[in-house]
Amino acid sequence: MLVVPYTVGPASPLQIAEACDGRTDFVFLVHEQDAQATPLVPMLEELAPVVSHGGNASRVVEELAPLKPRGVVTFAEPTMRIAAAVAEAFGLPYNSQATCELLTSKLRQRERLNTAGVGRVRTFAFRLDDAESVSLPAGARYPAIIKPEEGVASRNTVFVASESDLPARLREIPPGRTYVFEEYIRGADIYGADWLADYVSVESAVAGGVIRHLGVSARLPLVAPFREGGLVFPMPPEEKTAASITDLAERAITATGITTGLVHTEIKMSPDGPQIIEVNGRLGGTMSRLIPRALGLDPVRLAVDIALGVPLPRDFGKPSRVAMLVYVQAPMEATAVEATPSAARLRALPGVFGVDFFARSGRPVDWRSGSLGRICDVWIDAESPEQLRERYRAVLDVLDSGIAWSRAKAPTRDEKPAE
Template sequence: MMVNVFSDGSVPPAVIAEAAERFGGCLFVVEPDDADAMALLPVLEELGDALVADSVEAFAAAFGDGTPAGVVAFADRSLRFASELARHYRLPGLSEKSAQWCRDKVAQRERLNACGVGDVRSAPMNDGVYPAEVPLPAVVKPRDGAGSEDTVFVHSEAEFRTLTSQINPHRPYVVEQFIEGVGAPFAPWLADQVSVESAVDAFGGVRHIGITLRTPLAEPARETGLVFPAVGGTELTDELLTLAADAIAAVEFTSGVTHIEFKIGPKGPVVIEVNGRLGGGLYRLMPQAATVEPVALAMALAAGEPLPEAFPVPVGHAMHYYAQPPFGAVAVTALPRSRQLLALPGVFRADQKIRAGAAIDWRTGSGGRVFDIWIEGPDLAELGDRKAAVDRFLEETITWEFE
């Protein structure tokens, strides 16, 4: 049986359960202080077995004799416990240090800088005071967050005080030097932020699955979508893959799938952060582009299987588009139906995230989007045209309420 330390993350539970069938099913483990995951317990119990535990001892007592086939995590907050369980059962997984480096953005940046993988100034935010050692402009983000929640860019200490007073005061933050970008190196409608998706097996093998492109951020710093894959074989893509391998070595990532984010700067790519799990949306984008099934791959690696000799060459491109509210909107008052979006060229799935009339809040980052829209295209130019058509349709059919 495959064990998944479950939290709201980059893969829906139904997809996890389906991929785990090869290993005799899925045992979902939920930590009791994870309120969102606890609320989903009835769903998890329908998809597989489920138990509540927050220690190796509690898990082992409930699991009984035997050993799981593997332990996987698809959310940042699950990495620590998944690492502990894998070590207890002598399964492939992360060391305690590696799990911390993959989750704690302060510790991670210190490690990357120490290993020569970039030189970005960073410091914890303490008592609402701007850290003098970090030059402006800067980004303020949760020390252990994901999905651009509670994230803001600041250009002055006055702006820092104003914007940080608007985000959740009950969580730790990091203030990090802003990484300058170079525009749109891959296509005019895309951003200068990308990620490299890689796989690592327990035998020391590292193989890159591909490079994921991004669309420009929505104000103040919210993600709006990703496109898989980039066309490789250029000096820039080769540099990205080399730097990703260096980052994997720096955080001593030894088993699983990684999602490493980069900004393309004037002097080349710079690591934004290393995520020790699959990136959001890629569970659907990669198969749509006719390449790997990344959830199944992550489980195979967790079970101690070696990397395949090669990954399939992608066919076409696929996009996960986040329909984000405009900054300052407090509610959405009218929305189109998903079937209307499905009638647009290239749209192969559309998932409404909130109902018309619901309140919205930019602080939730990616989680505040109103639709997940999945678009495919034969090349980046055509995919960009199809996204533009979706944008026009959304502008005509969505209405917002502002303060």
């Protein structure tokens, strides 16, 4: 029996079920206060048994004991701690509780990376209760990024240009929680292409002390203030740069203590070389569709294999195509969607293999929702990066002509998210 602590994340319930089909029975664990997962319980129960829990690891272990678990796998940060507890109780391969703390705390992770010599980015945490009364250490460096100490998808993340800019930026994010203040990593060219961003992600698999990489993903430019614009897989830079990037990813994986599962490591190119943005001990968001399209390999099945003790393949093969996901994000001043292009028109474009709308006319939008607040995903593939770029431009033309927003007064500050 495979134990799958579940919340909404990079792998859908159906993808998990298909990855397990014919190889192992499995059970979903769902926290009874998970606002995203609990509405899905009826659907989950059609695929496998569901164990609801309140976060009490001892009770979860007691309930699972008769099922004789033989593996545990999860795909999202909020479920990592319970996954680690289950693995520890039954002697299953998974990351330790200490590692899961690093993977879910942006502050502790950065401190560990800095201590291990894998980074040199100044970071500290502070409690935000009143934007006007926050006092930061004298050593705070600007420009900087402020983001939730525990959070995903760039929600409530802002760019602070200077000390005088700080109060206004703090008023833009919700009080009553802990945030991380982090020195901004200045960007440098990586691809020599103005349509790509200055950071990448390394998609890796770890099992039995072995780290192997599925590939390097390029990123589309960020949408202000720090929301994802999209991904391209695979898109390795030139050989020397690629080697420095994958070496840094391996050092970060080792420093955080990851021993088991898939890893999504975000790395930014700076004038001083590659720098870790963050390490995610899970499948990268959207990679469950991009990797199969380009590499012909199912990463959800690979994660299940690792959980069941199957050794990593010596080679993941060579990609046959290049695949892209375009996130359609609202501008910061937008308050609602007024119009969207037709999905049929987008699907008719060369290389478009998927269009997913999350919002239609009249729906409110708010940049504070981060990448999760996007209104549409467009999936594109091609035989080469050059062909992909042309197809991407055609998609942008349709999006630009077909989307309209209701807008508030435009911000007066510089919204540029990256250099």
